[in-house]
Amino acid sequence: MALRVYNTLTRQKEPFQTVQPGRVGMYVCGPTVYKPSHVGHMVGPVIFDTVKRFLTYLGYQVTWVVNITDVDDKLIVEASKQNTTVSALAERVTADYCKNLERLGVTGIDHMPRATHYIGEIVGIIQGLIEKGYAYPAGGDVYFDISRDDDYGKLCNRDPEQLEAGARIEVSEKKRNPGDFALWKGAKPGEPQWDSPWGPGRPGWHIECSAMSMKLLGVTLDIHGGGLDLQFPHHENELAQSESFSDAPFVRYWMHNGLMRIEGEKVSKTREEEQKKKAILGVSEVLQKNEPETLRLLLLNTHYRSPIEYGENRLNEVRRSLEGFYRFFERYQRVTGNSFYELQAPTTRAQSPSRDLGETSPWFASWRSFVEHMEDDFNSGGAIGVLYELLNRLNRFADEKKIEAGGAAVDVEEFSRGVFVLRELSQILGLFREPPAAKCGGNDQLVAGLMQLLIDLRNEARKAKNFALGDQIRKRLAELNITLEDRPGGKTDWRLG
RNA sequence: GGCCCCUUAGCCAAGCGGUAAGGCAGCGGAUUGCAAAUCCGCCAUCCCCGGUUCAAAUCCGGGAGGGGCCUCCA
Structure with missing residues (x-):
């Protein structure tokens, strides 16, 4: 089998083929850093971290970019509310974001570009778009003219005509069409601003992603990821401006992750107060009260395109299911004297001893099944099921061979091979990176x-x-x-x- | 009004035409002095109605319910 990936653009799974053989450029939309992140913000990073781990396992050289939007209306409002500067606020929230990613085992991000560091590139692209007739300056702003883009709306099946009918779009006399969107926003007094040919201002929301992805990963991305809620207008607009500018396909595979929900409803800013009563939303707080990998496993247990049910109950259920692994790792240590967490398993399939175990090995089926699940559009939920089965097989093996009461050396060896497979596979999901917080009074x-x-x-x-x-x-x-x-x-x- | 998506046991969840993974909870058993842990067994015909097919949870049509987007959002 080979890797297949669901592409939002075509609405089907496609064989995975990269622009450059063996290399993957992956861009995922990151946060606007005006408030500490809530659990929903962790969904994308954890999923795409796992995507990178698996692609790496398959032998790809992956470069992963997550942008930080550090200038925007919300930041301006929040900064003045807190009586601080936009950049100070952005730095503080970014640091919090990164700390939580680290706790969750999101280790694969290669670049985290800040929008404000790419103003030159942004201005360049806007200029190019104006020259090609896709954009027009209007009273200090610059807008993208969707009527000039033949296939505008192709990602989300949006008909430009109907965008007018919708009539819920911000009305602005400066726009030629209601669906036109800002590439550059003229600054009001006191707002953060940069010089441009159209006067002082700041970039619109979508343009930074085009500029930074192009600069860091080239004109065509292999994977562009983000939450389902970003499909429109953000990704549609990114797509329009990028392809209009470069005349090259912008993205090979659009991957959109499902949104987190509480009792069936999307976790959102608008319902924040109401939802806070039902579950802990702040990531820092959740991770303080729970083993971080509890949240990681909860997120990965559901297929990435589906909504993820979240709540205290879910957290508890997942925690209990993790206990089985933790106890097993202790068992492994009692048998071999080795720490599971210190096992050095390969991170690529090419170096994996698991593939050579052969059909006769009791562990081989688990390895193969796990990989097949992941190759099918990163089905981490199915893959996790395989992990539980492997856990069960290992415990049974240990029971049957009475391995704890001084089992035969050959059995211990066989047992260890199976544990090694578990180490290798769980690593692909970024699980069990370190022992859970002390369960036995620590080192006291x-x-x-x-x-x-x-x-x-x-x-x-x-x-x-x-x-x-x-x-x-x-x-x-x-x-x-x-x-x-x-x-x-x-x-x-x-x-x- | 337009565009997407979803509906599998008490809860979470995989499944992508060949006869229902897994987790949590529950029940019965092995083990144990009793427990804990572990193991074994039990626990669903897939929202409803039609159709296609030798065969459908899986494809098509209709209905019901739910969700997302069209405005800032991971």
Whole structure:
């Protein structure tokens, strides 16, 4: 099988072919940095991070760009509200954004260009568009003339005529057609501004993406991603201006991710207050209260084009399902003495030992099935299902071979091969990068010592058949949210929760 | 009004013409002194109505319900 990707432009899955063999240029629309991000803002980054990981696994050299919109009306308003400058506000919010991406394991972004750093390029493109007759200056602004662009609306099936009928578009006497959009906005006094042939002003919303993607990735992008809500007008307009300027196809594959919702409704700014009552929206807060990969797994569990159901319940369910993995990793460590998290698995298929395991290996089917799911338009949900199955197979293998009670060396070896497959595959999803926050009192020597003392006392009581006392110790510990687990060999482990 | 999309068990969710993955919860069993953990088993005919086909959750038509976009939005 080979990779197939759904393209919004054609509304179907297509075989994946890049402009340059072996290389992928991927551009994903990033945030306007005027407010700390909410959970919905993390959907795209996590998904496309996974897309990059998988493409890399397939052997592609991926360059991924996420833009930062650091000048715009909302920023101007918010900055004056906070009595700070637009650039200071932008820097602060950007830092918060990046910190959260890092926690979530979004590590693959190669460039994060700021719109304000590309004013020269932006002006150049606008000038080119005017020269070619696609744009016109009007009273300090510059607009793109959609009537000059034959295939305007092709991404979203928009008919320019009907844009007028819609009549919900901002009315401006400066525009020739209601659907025309600003490439350059003349500055009002006190607003951030840059010089241009049309007077001082700032770029319109869409043009920065055309300018930065072209500069960093070339005229034709392999992948352009973003939320479904950006299809129109943002991507439609990007597409129109870019192709009008370059005369080359702008994007090979348009990928749009589904939006996050709470009780069936899109997580949005307009309903923010109402939704806050139902679930935690702020990313920083969510990640403080949850293992970051809980959110990552929640996002990846649903196919990227579908809406993602979010809420406290979902978070809890996913957390519980992760516990199974965490316990297994402890089991693996008990058996081999090695940390799962420190296993060095290859990040490309070419270097993978999994593909050579062969049909007879109990782990091979999992590996193949996982890759096939991902090759089918990045079906991470299906791939995660494979991971759970693999987990189950590994536990069963360990049970059957009695691997914890001093199993045969060959079995331990076979077991380790399977664990290695799990390491390799989970890495593609960016999961299990590091151990979850301490489940056993951290490195606290005192707690560890006291726990050992209690465990020893309980085990002595049990040996003396004084189960009442033993059970009392366990019960009292349970009241403190501590669970004891007796191992076959007579050893007892403990954990929080 | 226009353009998209969705509807699978209590909840989340995969499925893309060949007879329903997986997770959470629940139930029964193995194991355990009892637990915990793990394992085994059980738990849906896919919103409704027609049609195409040897065969449809999957394709077509109609209906019902839900969502997104057309205004800032990941």
